[in-house]
Amino acid sequence: MKIKSVDIARKLNISKATVSLALNNKSGVSEKTKEKIMRCIAEMEGELLKQKEERPVSKKMIKIIIMNNSLGVMMDYELDLWSEVLAVFDRESRRLGYTLGVTYVEPNPQDVEQVIRDANEENVAGVILDATEMRPEQFEPFRAIRNPMVIYDNDLSQEYHCVAIDNVAASRQTVDYLVSRGCRDIKYLANTTEIYNFQQRRAGYRAGLRKNRLELRDDSIVPIGGRIDNVYENMKRYLETHRLPDAFIMENYQVSLGVLHALREKGCEVPKDVSLVGIDELPSYFTGDFPLTTVKIEHEERAKVVMMFLEQEMKGVISRKFKAYSNCELLPGKSVR
Numbered sequence: 001m002k003i004k005s006v007d008i009a010r011k012l013n014i015s016k017a018t019v020s021l022a023l024n025n026k027s028g029v030s031e032k033t034k035e036k037i038m039r040c041i042a043e044m045e046g047e048l049l050k051q052k053e054e055r056p057v058s059k060k061m062i063k064i065i066i067m068n069n070s071l072g073v074m075m076d077y078e079l080d081l082w083s084e085v086l087a088v089f090d091r092e093s094r095r096l097g098y099t100l101g102v103t104y105v106e107p108n109p110q111d112v113e114q115v116i117r118d119a120n121e122e123n124v125a126g127v128i129l130d131a132t133e134m135r136p137e138q139f140e141p142f143r144a145i146r147n148p149m150v151i152y153d154n155d156l157s158q159e160y161h162c163v164a165i166d167n168v169a170a171s172r173q174t175v176d177y178l179v180s181r182g183c184r185d186i187k188y189l190a191n192t193t194e195i196y197n198f199q200q201r202r203a204g205y206r207a208g209l210r211k212n213r214l215e216l217r218d219d220s221i222v223p224i225g226g227r228i229d230n231v232y233e234n235m236k237r238y239l240e241t242h243r244l245p246d247a248f249i250m251e252n253y254q255v256s257l258g259v260l261h262a263l264r265e266k267g268c269e270v271p272k273d274v275s276l277v278g279i280d281e282l283p284s285y286f287t288g289d290f291p292l293t294t295v296k297i298e299h300e301e302r303a304k305v306v307m308m309f310l311e312q313e314m315k316g317v318i319s320r321k322f323k324a325y326s327n328c329e330l331l332p333g334k335s336v337r
Contacts, residue, residue, distance in 0.1 A: 003044050012040055060125040061101045062093045062310070065115055065142075067134040068104045071193045072227060072254075088303035089128065096311060098125055112141050119145045126310045128152055129160075133195055148313035152306050154196045155323060161309040163302050163324045167200035168207060170295045170328035174249050174277050175208025177293075181336050183246035183275055184214060189235075189259060191251045192226045198251055201279060205249060224255055231258025239266050247275035247336070253282055256292065271337040281331065291333035298326045 005023065009016040014033070022029045022037045064086075086102070093100040101124075105115045119127050124147050131139065131154035139156045142149075151162045171188075178186050188205045191198050202221060209216050222238065225231035235258055250256040256278035263270060270276055270290075281296040305324050312318045 003041060003048070007044070008037060008040055011044070012036060060098055060123055062089070062096075062098045062126050062128065063101045063103065063119055063124050064089060064128045064130060065119065066102065066104045066130040067107065067132070067138060069107055069133040069135070069138075071133045071195065073133050073193060073195060085299050085303045088300050089307065092304065092307040096307075107138055109141075116141060116144050119147060119149075126150075126314045128306055128310060131156055132197070148310060150306050150310045150313065152302070159321060161313065161322050161324070163306045163309065164326075165197060165200075165297055165302070166325040166327055167197050168204035169325075170279060170297070171201045171204025171249065172208040172211065173328070173330055174279070174295055175205060175212060175214075177330055178247045178249070178275060178277065178336065179212045179214070181275065183336075185245040186214065186247045186249065187219075187245045188221045188249045189224045189251060189255050190221050191231075191255055192223045201251055225258060226254065228254050228258045228261075231255050232261045235259050235262035236266065239263070239268070244268065244274045247277065250276065250278040253278065253280045256280075256282060256294075260292070270335050275337050276335040277330075290335070293333040293335045294331050296329045296331050298328075302326045 005016050005019045009019045012019075018029055018033065019037055021027075022034045090100045103115055103118065105111050118124070127145055127147050127149040129142060129145075129149055130152045132152075134154055134156065136156060143157075143159075149160055151157065151160050153164055155162045155164050175186060186209070188202065190202060205221070206216055208214075209220070224238070225234045231254055239262060248259065250259055256276075259276070260270075263274070263276075268274060275293075277293045277295065279295045279297070281294045282292060302324075305326070309318075309322070309324070
């Protein structure tokens with residue numbers, strides 16, 4: 001904004017003509033008045049610069065796109081694991097000077113096209129694609145996103161950084177642990193939801209059986225349900241018609257909670273009657289004074305790694321793409337004999 005002669009004259013309580021003469025180096029104005037006018041201009045320019053610096057700047061955004069296939073994993077009323085991850089994304093975005101936007105996209109062409117258009121807007125600095133519930137064929141349209149993008153919780157492409165869980169190792173080490181504690185008949189209770197993480201955990205279970213020379217039978221993997229309530233009902237029916245194995249591996253927290261409830265109701269003692277290991281740590285308010293042996297998955301740490309990759313992508317300093325798999329830790333409790 002240009003400083004006008006009339007504003008200088010008003011501020012110094014002198015005529016506009018005097019200001020004009022001084023600025024054009026004309027005679028008729030004393031040196032003292034000229035100096036006064038030049039000091040006034042400098043002060044006014046400083047005030048304008050300060051106002052400009054203090055004016056709110058429209059920040060760029062990091063956009064999180066969450067594929068919602070209505071599988072009850074990302075939008076789950078039973079237990080919200082996503083809020084802790086979202087808090088990490090929000091904190092890291094603010095640290096880098098960005099705002100955070102979250103969009104849930106339904107698997108229909110109109111929604112997907114709109115989300116992609118939004119992700120390509122100039123105010124978007126980078127994109128995190130949460131692909132927990134995404135099927136491989138659903139990823140193809142998202143290649144049209146031109147802004148830097150990192151894929152979270154799935155392995156979908158060689159062309160993007162992907163940050164996921166080492167689910168295969170998690171299940172395999174669970175089998176190893178149970179075998180080391182004398183278990184030979186180990187069954188796997190599977191969530192009926194089909195997502196990448198669960199498929200990989202089952203692959204790890206099968207690899208663990210092979211490694212320990214245990215037989216993989218048709219009934220080794222038992223689809224037990226997708227929600228806590230129907231896992232509970234299905235597990236009660238299973239217990240009425242099947243003998244207990246040495247141990248159950250439970251695929252995720254929904255399976256763990258439903259199975260624990262059913263076993264208690266049927267009077268089964270853990271670990272006396274059956275050993276249990278759950279994949280994904282449960283909050284203590286669910287297990288109380290009975291610590292379940294679990295495989296801990298680092299959700300928050302993975303979120304930090306996603307932000308690290310995205311920051312480097314936005315800066316354009318990495319020429320190669322990487323796949324990062326978080327290691328999982330087995331936490332012994334009191335549910336394995």
